[in-house]
Amino acid sequence: MDLDTAVGYVLKRATVALRAAMDAALREHDLTVPQYSCLEQLAHQPGLTNTELARGTFVSRQAMHQLLATLKSLNLVHGDDGGRHERFTLTTDGARRLTGASTAVAAVQERMLAPFDPEQRRRLHADLTTCAEALDRR
Amino acid sequence: MDLDTAVGYVLKRATVALRAAMDAALREHDLTVPQYSCLEQLAHQPGLTNTELARGTFVSRQAMHQLLATLKSLNLVHGDDGGRHERFTLTTDGARRLTGASTAVAAVQERMLAPFDPEQRRRLHADLTTCAEALDRR
DNA sequence: CATCATATGTCAAGATGTTGACGTGAGTCA
DNA sequence: TGACTCACGTCAACATCTTGACATATGATG
Numbered sequence: 001m002d003l004d005t006a007v008g009y010v011l012k013r014a015t016v017a018l019r020a021a022m023d024a025a026l027r028e029h030d031l032t033v034p035q036y037s038c039l040e041q042l043a044h045q046p047g048l049t050n051t052e053l054a055r056g057t058f059v060s061r062q063a064m065h066q067l068l069a070t071l072k073s074l075n076l077v078h079g080d081d082g083g084r085h086e087r088f089t090l091t092t093d094g095a096r097r098l099t100g101a102s103t104a105v106a107a108v109q110e111r112m113l114a115p116f117d118p119e120q121r122r123r124l125h126a127d128l129t130t131c132a133e134a135l136d137r138r
Numbered sequence: 139m140d141l142d143t144a145v146g147y148v149l150k151r152a153t154v155a156l157r158a159a160m161d162a163a164l165r166e167h168d169l170t171v172p173q174y175s176c177l178e179q180l181a182h183q184p185g186l187t188n189t190e191l192a193r194g195t196f197v198s199r200q201a202m203h204q205l206l207a208t209l210k211s212l213n214l215v216h217g218d219d220g221g222r223h224e225r226f227t228l229t230t231d232g233a234r235r236l237t238g239a240s241t242a243v244a245a246v247q248e249r250m251l252a253p254f255d256p257e258q259r260r261r262l263h264a265d266l267t268t269c270a271e272a273l274d275r276r
Numbered sequence: 277c278a279t280c281a282t283a284t285g286t287c288a289a290g291a292t293g294t295t296g297a298c299g300t301g302a303g304t305c306a
Numbered sequence: 307t308g309a310c311t312c313a314c315g316t317c318a319a320c321a322t323c324t325t326g327a328c329a330t331a332t333g334a335t336g
């Protein structure tokens with residue numbers, strides 16, 4: 001009934017609040033949230049392609065395309081330029097910028113999760129994953 | 139440590155999945171998600187103003203402004219036009235459109251929450267609210 | 277009462293993301 | 307091998323949202 005729609009509502013509310021907090025934290029590092037997300041992915045999985053990064057950042061290929069163009073012009077990422085299917089990696093500048101930004105983001109998320117103990121955090125993580133998978137099915 | 143960033147990640151993932159599913163469901167009713175959200179709010183609280191609707195829909199006043207202009211031109215909402223601080227209500231057409239859209243959205247969210255029993259749903263709702271409030275504080 | 281701060285409605289401009297479309301390379305199957 | 311399908315990279319057009327700015331109304335403060 002009303003609770004059903006309310007779950008979608010608070011999901012949106014939490015996401016907006018997290019987005020705003022991350023934006024504020026990353027502004028001091030001159031990074032946007034999608035840019036940070038892209039760098040973070042490349043740190044964990046070097047050699048990803050444009051499309052793979054787009055999937056992980058939840059944006060379109062086209063958006064990631066010009067996002068990568070910006071990051072390349074800033075010397076934060078580097079493409080191996082193997083013709084098509086170019087694979088990207090962090091530059092040393094990119095890795096340095098990421099470390100600062102990553103701790104700032106970690107602080108934001110620690111603030112979000114402060115009311116929860118480790119077990120509750122694991123449960124919340126699992127529940128949200130379950131929600132996403134239930135929607136992606138079919 | 140990695141789990142902290144992962145909670146933000148799955149939060150985003152669930153939101154994107156929900157948004158896509160709602161978009162698909164609402165397309166058959168010729169409504170966008172912000173439009174539906176606006177109508178739903180007016181159904182629960184008639185007489186809200188532009189800014190109040192913007193807050194509840196998590197968009198800027200300006201975005202809600204032109205969103206309301208569209209809904210007015212479609213005869214789905216009606217403003218009492220009391221000069222400034224115009225207050226909006228649903229038209230009969232708007233109420234009719236909303237009932238169909240509302241059941242479609244309820245079906246989507248039921249699909250998302252299918253793996254959970256009522257108590258788990260309540261807990262998820264409470265946890266997400268806690269997250270948002272923890273971030274909004276300060 | 278006068279003044280200042282705050283919140284709102286609204287216009288204009290800019291940024292960012294999405295959809296659509298096209299060309300190309302890789303893998304599949306007859 | 308050749309045709310077909312599909313995914314990827316990329317360009318252009320479009321839509322949407324945000325930021326900035328300004329005028330006005332509301333409320334608090336001295």
